[in-house]
Amino acid sequence: MRRFVIGQAKSLSDRTRQHHRNHRFVSLFLPSSSSASGSVSSSRLFSSASDMAGSNSSSSLPVTVQSINPKVLKCEYAVRGEIVSIAQRLQEDLKVNKDAYPFDEIIYCNIGNPQSLGQQPITYFREVLALCDHPALLDESQTHGLFSADAIGRAWKILDQIPGRATGAYSHSQGVKGLRDTIAAGIEARDGFPCDPNDIFLTDGASPAVHMMMQLLISSENDGILCPIPQYPLYSASIALHGGTLVPYYLDEATGWGLEVSEVKKQVEDARSKGIAVRALVVINPGNPTGQVLAEDNQRDIVNFCKQEGLVLLADEVYQENVYVPDKEFHSFKKVARSMGYGEKDICLVSFQSVSKGYYGECGKRGGYMEITGFTPEVREQIYKVASVNLCSNISGQILASLVMSPPKVGDESYESYMAERDGILSSLARRAKTLEEALNKLEGVTCNRAEGAMYLFPRINLPQKAIKAAEAAKTAPDAFYCKRLLNTTGVVVVPGSGFGQVPGTWHFRCTILPQEDKIPAIVSRITEFHQSFMDEFRD
């Protein structure tokens, strides 16, 4: 079980403790697999001064790990897990011990966080946001020298949609109406089908919207949610937190991570035979970590399946702007469903979008929305009620979501520069995806499907038995063992495949394509060298 470690700056000592006996280890993804469940990683824990002062045995304190909500204990999220903590400690140490390492920097390829690796924000978006943050600027004549005219115009338009121009006020709990109108228009322009602004809920990133749906759908562990394996572990974590059951369906690595409805059907029937009420199907398109873009007829099969089986279709479409191959195109599930003639009465569909990905990469802003269609008014009321407890999402993120869904158009002053920035980023991402994919495929025992979209590569490593045994001896999962060695040798941080789920006995890791282009050759040569020496050491 992967453990999370806080690298405390004031860490005094490591202590391993035997608290695992209190943790229910549940393999969320797979039927029990010897290697997966055997991997009890040693957890290195840091104690703070107060703990060292020899306080009472923790059982007398009300909130200890023995007594906190077991659902919290059960959930996991590898993207910021153990490997990242190790990397952060290495990074700190590098500052003072430069010569102790065969690399001079840590490169974080564990998380889809483009701007932390040098990607620049879209200028027009930031202009509008700055003006909305400080509207007093709009009254100054000098502003026209510093900001483009259309950004100024857009800021005025947005501020007029916000009561009192007060960007610091809580908005409507679904988000500012005018901004939802803009987003609805953007969705309509994208899909060719109408969108009702009242179907839109603006949230602090797409993740809180996912949590809201899980909360609605899950009453107990008898409620099952279908998730792709491999998946982005927000889903498994959210299902665990809400006390539900994850029903896995396997994507087929051999066919470019294809989604077979027959496989999904099999899993549904299996779950139902165990007394699970299967409530929803999560589809991530383009895929994370797998990067595939679904073919339209595949999407139609999925829509039909959900309709037949009475499942809510949860469409994670946050990578809709990240498509790198000419033979694939993004089609929203809403568009597919509507073009099949299915309306509100036919299918319950929730579509998620975010400002964190695409070519804008504004992760730190926490902007996103879900569009809900096909729900009864009573259910919609409940969704609204849950949203209202948190009052509203952050206004700046709401504004950004509206900009993402209606960027500069032909003829706008900023259009050319906007398109240059956008195309520059997207074409660079496509190049990096290709370069890294090719490099990984050259490695001994490694196969890597192409990244058709999203921001990741998910290569499969055929680990020699010797390596697997060494991993077992180190009480680490084999893919984590490989990834740690990779980190310690090259400074590159990736996430072991078990964080996402994989067919038992197969090993992967997820690497982002996000380091800047000029760093890619060095990354490729370092990984190549490392892999060579790893195989030399462990080849059977």
Add this chain to the structure above:
Amino acid sequence: MAPKALDYESLNENVKKCQYAVRGELYLRASELQKEGKKIIFTNVGNPHALGQKPLTFPRQVVALCQAPFLLDDPNVGMLFPADAIARAKHYLSLTSGGLGAYSDSRGLPGVRKEVAEFIERRDGYPSDPELIFLTDGASKGVMQILNCIIRGQSDGVLVPVPQYPLYSATISLLGGSLVPYYLEETENWGLDVNNLRESVAKARSNGITVRAMVIINPGNPTGQCLSEANLREILKFCYEEKLVLMGDEVYQQNIYQDERPFISSKKVLMDMGPPVSREVQLISFHTVSKGYWGECGQRGGYFEMTNIPPRTVEEIYKVASIALSPNVPAQIFMGLMVSPPNPGDISYEQFIRESKGILESLRRRARIMTDGFNSCKNVVCNFTEGAMYSFPQIKLPARAIEAARQAGKVPDVFYCLKLLEATGISTVPGSGFGQKEGVFHLRTTILPAEEEMPEIMDSFKKFNDEFMSQYEDNFGYSRM
């Protein structure tokens, strides 16, 4: 034809059970009326900027510069922004790894957490560890995260004051836990009697509830009272004896309108009490950029500080925070600015002080105007708003009004508030949304409407109220002579 995937019947029961009146029936009705063209005065939520309070200039300047760093490269930037705002923007950008658009550490930017720790230390006189401070998308998210850790099931109880801010009741409901009410004493200025606490706990335990945590809201919402140091000591001692986690909601710590009871943090009192209490009581303290004189509700910026929480638990809380990746970065900068505002001598200092004082002094005046205004109304009694942002007058509804409400299928205070809304456009939240003693009715309004509009608002209320009371009192038809 398969059953509908998400029927009302199959929804999570906890969702159906939860209530949050602040944006409930009254607010929805007010919004409808507004759409029809009626002028509505929204006093249902503590949302200062929506009622004309201006944002403080300095933080907006700094965040705008962080938002558009290309401005910092422009030679003319000094014409639009003062030098100290420019310097601060550079400072906060240097704390990020990639500017506002990159996920930060899941706990928040280390540099900002350090500033928060320094603020807490200056405020309380005791050290604060940045590693035990987590920034969140508003204090509400932090409250939900912590309650999620505490509540394992129905038999876990959380002590919540009545009346309370319904985030607590709604969240406990959503998480499937039990709310254990402890009543504040209206006649004692909403004071807290430890005997009430003991009774509530005993009653809960006799019902098989494990009471695990206690919430205090100081200054209070909706009640506005500021806890005395003695009261805080009693509470901490109680938590120590009963092994309860204390959740200290201190989001209104800047909003104090009397001088007898200044704000004193739960952490300070805890530390003052010395060991063993100071080492044993588990405390989580919450703060925000939404209230105070900042009122930056729309940014969603908050933090919680943990005291005496074991490292393994902190790990788990970190893990849950990491699933949401990171709190929004612009709000983190607002938080940094709030805890380290301009210093004397800084270019922006004078303006900052003038703006802040202006807001606080006006709030103090409005607290008084409202309290006095309510107290001048027939059958209305109102405790003074010592702190926070609300007035919570008690409306002594005549029996015939209660009957009329029943006929209309409404809770009595909802009935009253709806009539108030239709007659005056004043949108309040009925006391039942916060909890109150059986048969006692209140409404909550904010003290946030602009000062110059207050007299008219209070006149409008008085007119409505006194007519309502005349209409429903037992001497119906008695003409006023």
